Amino acid sequence: MTARPGCEAVLFDRDGTLVVDVPYNGNPSRVRPMPxxxxxxxxxxxxxxxxxVVTNQSGVARGLLTLDDVRVVHRRIEQLLxxxxxxxxxxxGPEDRCPCRKPAPGLVLTASAELGVPTDRITVIGDIGSDVAAGRAADARAILVPTAVTRREEIDEAPEVSPDLLAAVGKVLR
Known part of the structure; x- marks a missing residue:
C-alpha cells in the first residue's frame, strides 16, 4: 500500500507500541516508553x-485493575510522551464480543468521530495483528511495528511493516 496523502491522525496501540508492555499495568511507576x-x-x-491511543484493557473486565487505574497510567504516559x-x-474481555475490542474497528471509529477525521485519513500503528486488523476494518491505513511477541504470520499478513516507531512515522510523513 502506498501512503495515503494527507494523513490527519495517527492512532497508536499502547502496550508494546508506545510503552513497554507490562501486563495489566495499573501502576504508573512501571510505565517505560518504547525507544x-x-x-x-x-x-x-x-x-x-x-x-x-486505541487500547484493549481486558484487565478491567478480569477485575485485575479499574478504569481509574488505567486513567492514572494514561496520565503518566502523557507526562512522559x-x-x-x-x-x-x-x-x-475477549469473551464479551464487544464492537470496540481490537480487532474490531470500534476504537478506531470512535476516535475518528471524536477527532472529526475520516478513517481513510487515519493511520493505525501497533505491534500485533489485532491492531492492524482494527485499522483495516475501519478503512484506515495500518502499519505493524513487530516486537518479540509479534507472531510470524502477523508480520506476513500486515500490509506494511516497519522496524520501529520512527520508521513507521517516517512512512506516514512521506
Missing part, C-alpha cells in the same frame, strides 16, 4: 497531525 516514542510523537505533533488528542479504551 523513539517521544521523538516519533513530536514529529507528528509538529506537522499538526493528531495523535491518539506529551498530550494525546484522544484516548480510546476497551475495558471488555
Amino acid at each position: 523513539g516514542a517521544r521523538r516519533a510523537l513530536d514529529l507528528l505533533r509538529r506537522r499538526g497531525i493528531a495523535v491518539g 506529551g498530550p494525546f488528542d484522544t484516548w480510546q479504551v476497551c475495558p471488555h
Whole structure:
C-alpha cells in the first residue's frame, strides 16, 4: 500500500507500541516508553497531525485493575510522551464480543468521530495483528511495528511493516 496523502491522525496501540508492555499495568511507576516514542510523537505533533491511543484493557473486565487505574497510567504516559488528542479504551474481555475490542474497528471509529477525521485519513500503528486488523476494518491505513511477541504470520499478513516507531512515522510523513 502506498501512503495515503494527507494523513490527519495517527492512532497508536499502547502496550508494546508506545510503552513497554507490562501486563495489566495499573501502576504508573512501571510505565517505560518504547525507544523513539517521544521523538516519533513530536514529529507528528509538529506537522499538526493528531495523535491518539486505541487500547484493549481486558484487565478491567478480569477485575485485575479499574478504569481509574488505567486513567492514572494514561496520565503518566502523557507526562512522559506529551498530550494525546484522544484516548480510546476497551475495558471488555475477549469473551464479551464487544464492537470496540481490537480487532474490531470500534476504537478506531470512535476516535475518528471524536477527532472529526475520516478513517481513510487515519493511520493505525501497533505491534500485533489485532491492531492492524482494527485499522483495516475501519478503512484506515495500518502499519505493524513487530516486537518479540509479534507472531510470524502477523508480520506476513500486515500490509506494511516497519522496524520501529520512527520508521513507521517516517512512512506516514512521506
